[in-house]
Amino acid sequence: xxxxxxxxxxxxxxxxxxxxxxxxxxxxxxxxxxxxxxxxxxxxxxxxxxxxxxxxxxxxxxxxxxxxxxxxxxxxxxxxxxxxxxxxxxxxxxxxxxxxxxxxxxxxxxxxxxxxxxxxxxxxxxxxxxxxxxxxxxxxxxxxxxxxxxxxxxxxxxxxxxxxxxxxxxxxxxxxxxxxxxxxxxxxxxxxxxxxxxxxxxxxxxxxxxxxxxxxxxxxxxxxxxxxxxxxxxxxxxxxxxxxxxxxxxxxxxxxxxxxx
Ligand code: F6R
Numbered sequence: 001x002x003x004x005x006x007x008x009x010x011x012x013x014x015x016x017x018x019x020x021x022x023x024x025x026x027x028x029x030x031x032x033x034x035x036x037x038x039x040x041x042x043x044x045x046x047x048x049x050x051x052x053x054x055x056x057x058x059x060x061x062x063x064x065x066x067x068x069x070x071x072x073x074x075x076x077x078x079x080x081x082x083x084x085x086x087x088x089x090x091x092x093x094x095x096x097x098x099x100x101x102x103x104x105x106x107x108x109x110x111x112x113x114x115x116x117x118x119x120x121x122x123x124x125x126x127x128x129x130x131x132x133x134x135x136x137x138x139x140x141x142x143x144x145x146x147x148x149x150x151x152x153x154x155x156x157x158x159x160x161x162x163x164x165x166x167x168x169x170x171x172x173x174x175x176x177x178x179x180x181x182x183x184x185x186x187x188x189x190x191x192x193x194x195x196x197x198x199x200x201x202x203x204x205x206x207x208x209x210x211x212x213x214x215x216x217x218x219x220x221x222x223x224x225x226x227x228x229x230x231x232x233x234x235x236x237x238x239x240x241x242x243x244x245x246x247x248x249x250x251x252x253x254x255x256x257x258x259x260x261x
Contacts, residue, residue, distance in 0.1 A: 001210055001223060003247040004232045005238045009198040012232040013042030016194050019230065020047060021056050023128050023192075024077040031120075032063045032089070033129030033187070035140070036080040039196050040130055042088060048091045056258045059094040062123045064116075066187075067139035068104040068129070070154065070178035075081070076213070078168050079104070102152060102180035113180060129190035133197050136160045137218035140217040141181035148214075148222045150183030184222050193229040195220070197237040206233060207240040 006012040020043075022168035024030050034040070050056040065080055074081035081101050089099050100119060106112035120126060136144055136158055143158045154177055157165075166172040187193065197206050210231060223229045238244050 001226070001236060002231065002250075003210060003238075003241070003243075004230060004251050005233045005244065005248055007235070009196075009234050010042050010152040012196055012198070012221045012234055014046050016040075016196055016232050017046035017050060019194055020128060021050055021054075022163060022260055023057060024058065024061060027127060029062065031058045031123045031125065031127045032061060033126040033182075033190055034063050034065050034084065035130045035132050036065065036067070037132050038081050039132035039198060041232060043130070043196065046119045048088065049093050058094045058098075059196075061094060061098065063089075063094070063099045064120055064123070064126060064182075065101040066129075067179050067181035068102045069176040070104040070109070070174055070180060072104055074101075075094040077187075080253055083249055086235075102182070104142070104176075104180050107178075109142050109154050113154070116152045116180075116182075116236065117186065126190040128192045128194060131186055131187070131193055133195060133202060133205050133209060133220045135164055135201060135205055135209055137195060137220045139184060139219045139222070141179040142187075142219045144217050146184055146194040146216055146219050148219075151186050152180065152182050155179050155181050184219055188222060188226055191228065193223060193226055194232065195229065196232045200236040200239060200250070202237045203240040206231075207242075208238050211242055226241065 006015060045066045065084060068080045072079045076082060102116050131139055141155050142150060143155060161171055162175045165175050169175050208218040212218055212221055214221045214224050
């Protein structure tokens, strides 16, 4: 894992957007894996800016989102479908039908999950998967205890996640209990992962993910086995890392050809 600590979440979001822009400019038909929640918002804003001001085109890009709530109509303002349309898709030149989210309204969820996995394969696999991390270490909605080899499937949210996500719904009882999420095995097949985490309240999960043992108790720790993962942090989220100074030294000493600017 490459750990990069930026001065704040805006700077980290800008760097994440540069990494994505490089991929889109280098690869004719890039496939992006996308995340929802608060964490990627600065990065999405920067991608929209690059699209408007630096002619970064998404017309050949395909996207697959990590997860969706079960039983929430896509038109619901808190569905991940709505969130993605508001914050990103409606502001880019993506082709019609190029953006995919798991179907939380499917009658036959196992078949729909298998079809989602198949669609990722048909698209050529995910080139870059964007990720956040939950306070309990979850990746996508793979809660602690999830199989490290899991595929897209139905999951039950933990109380901690229900509490954290109630800020979007107004109260805990309005948060759906079930979700459809890519599995950890699905995420691990992405050619590259970029995970962002900000704020003091993520510091423990970040420490366990990067420096703890690889364990289903911290699903994010599976990324220690990923060949190409970049973790972008602000100083608060990096606050509990034992090797913090080392990560700062590595980034400060990088040769120019390894940077994205
Ligand atoms: C969202 C997702 C989740 C979030 C995580 C952090 O698609 O997969 O794993 O990344 O819950 O959420 P925020 O960014 O709201 O702190």
